[in-house]
Amino acid sequence: MLEPKLVHHASNTISRGQRPGDVRRVNRATALELLRERPQGRAELARAMGLSKPALGGLITDLTLEGLVLEHPPTAIARGRHPAPLQVNAKRFSVLGVHLASYGLEVGLYDALGVQQDVLYAPSHVGQGATRVLAQVIETSRALMARAKKLKIGQVIALTIATPGPLDSARGVVLGPPKFPDLKGMNLKLKLEQALGLPVKLERDVNAAATGHLRQTKAGSFVYILMTGPGIGASVIINRAVYRGTHGFAGEFGHVSLDPNGLACPCGNRGCLERYASSEAIEQHYKKRTRKTLPIDEIASRTRDGDPHGLAVFDAAGDAIGLAAVTLVNLFDPSQLVLASSGKNFTDLLTPSLKRQLTKRAYPYLNLGAQLEIENVTLEHPVAPGAAECVLEAIYQGEITIPKLKTEVVMG
Amino acid sequence: MLEPKLVHHASNTISRGQRPGDVRRVNRATALELLRERPQGRAELARAMGLSKPALGGLITDLTLEGLVLEHPPTAIARGRHPAPLQVNAKRFSVLGVHLASYGLEVGLYDALGVQQDVLYAPSHVGQGATRVLAQVIETSRALMARAKKLKIGQVIALTIATPGPLDSARGVVLGPPKFPDLKGMNLKLKLEQALGLPVKLERDVNAAATGHLRQTKAGSFVYILMTGPGIGASVIINRAVYRGTHGFAGEFGHVSLDPNGLACPCGNRGCLERYASSEAIEQHYKKRTRKTLPIDEIASRTRDGDPHGLAVFDAAGDAIGLAAVTLVNLFDPSQLVLASSGKNFTDLLTPSLKRQLTKRAYPYLNLGAQLEIENVTLEHPVAPGAAECVLEAIYQGEITIPKLKTEVVMG
């Protein structure tokens, strides 16, 4: 058995001092985040941030000079002088969001606000070797970048590639997974950066999807659960940031064991949730009951039409996820559970039994399970836009630098 | 069934702007933390914090004027001018750490460095009603404060009371637990503040113990597991801070379910870890095997002498904790697992089987379980000093204000 030397990544907690520059960096990022949520005037933004109007004014002047923020003519709202709405310049630059899944590849082009402008899908070459897969990713990305030039949109400046874990996000190396071993050990980040000439971030598919969800919600802490074919992954969001754990492996929800003597799982454990409640497991259970091999979408659609076998298998899967979720709630105490699936969403079929288990078993003494909010994500492709959101976040936080505008303002 | 309205506490993530004052607050706290770890000179501290020497000098001048930091005559170390060692003034003030357990009460007196100066134990009055328990806590604390006056030590300025959860730490209200219902609904914080005239913090016993452990370790993220009589609680430490979850209920490790159809637990779930592996469960299992009713300490001691029944029951308990820990590792990916028990430590008897389960079942693909570090805490009373550490942290971070010195320096 190989024994990879695991590296600790979680913020090394260097007790460092702060300087005035840190203040500016934080305020800059905060201002951009708030403006991305909703365009607004200087005064309103200053209030939202708890800063004085002059301080915020200066910040905006900087951002405007960099071309990141645009000012529009005032619009009538209320009494008094009308605010000049500031908004993030959607065309200042653009990014790619890449979703490399075992079943296929999706590359999307997104403007600076994260709105999709173009997208390309490609059938999977997984199983044909790492070189082939890598080439496919590079080709598709280049194709999209070529098409981007014809659109009136800012230059592509960075990308995130999202793929199933485990990964070493910091170094950009793919470490697995057992079921998708082609890329194992490849430094995907480095190869892509060299081939495309752009900064690249590597991210777990679930974390990307959850990051995308952050744009849609105001909740600060939640658990995002993504069901993709054979797997069930979770992303734990704490204070609006992905919680990664020491090695970046946090959130392996699919391997919560429901039965220590249950079915063996390639992960090495037994009775893992994935074996009972993943899309593939649901398909298998349905087949066992009906002798029919149907894709999950079809099973879901029949279930909505009242198919009792469908109801039974979804109910059982919901029970299983519910049991695992009880553990999750006991350990994390999240405010919300977000359920997503790739492809047509079917998680709403899981929620009744899931909710039942939670109500019955998660701290009933305090009614915790009953009060837990459950949200179903209806997006069919949550990962690629989420990947885009990951780079955007890095860009707006100043981790990735934005190339300067040519029309630079020079002081006389 | 009562349905308490749960309040979300987890940092409300108000996207607030930063000001220069925030910089100072952070740097001040960081400097004190580093000095608490080890006395050192200005230059060294400046390097550790990444600040310039003059900046740090100013910070120290402030702290010295407040009496929080003392400067000692230089001591020979190396070549060049010798640094004047700065250290936190242990006698500037003192605090109380209170551990209210179902089996008894412990109140300790700690100096500003967290070193115990005095301690009082009292037999439990739990079961005799909330008023009685409260009176006992107040009496014992007053007694210790009276004794403190005779010691040459700073004034007692605050205290933390640690008790089993669930709690509403922010408001200071005890919400449970099922097994220790006397105080349910009482605002312990408020009552103690009124009776003792000091700021009071209420904290989960496990969180207090884990906070205490933070002083002993450099690890940034770990899970601290505390076995107390009937319960097994965990405190999740992320970036050297307790992770609380949305309502402050994170870390209910004892209620990870090992078997959805297992033994019923008062928590409402079935097959909870506590029912298999708590000290009380171990005692019961031992009794079942041997017909002897012995306290856990005695069983542990016999096990060390080779008692096969003891070996068997500890092994089984370690297996159970190991299974639950696999889930914990899958979800949190901690760097370390810290095991503690109140009373004579016996967790070393659990580690062999625990480690075995982890190695076998926690991400064997990446050898995660095998590489997870397990640490046994040998302290017999980890909670009270941990409680003291909680207040100290709050004080040094500026959340609790330190009364001014009488010998105030006044500018001419």
Next chain:
DNA sequence: TTCTTTTGTTAACTAAGTTTACTATAACCT
């Protein structure tokens, strides 16, 4: 037209850093 309200800017001030230069020690080496 004038009043009121709200936005955004200007000017002067404050907080808390940084850099550069200097002084104070102390060890080491002729």
Next chain:
DNA sequence: AGGTTATAGTAAACTTAGTTAACAAAAGAA
């Protein structure tokens, strides 16, 4: 003994990025 070198701490001038107070600009209301 006295210069050299290394290190610690302080002083002065400067920089960054806030704050407050005052005011100009814009727009609806009286």
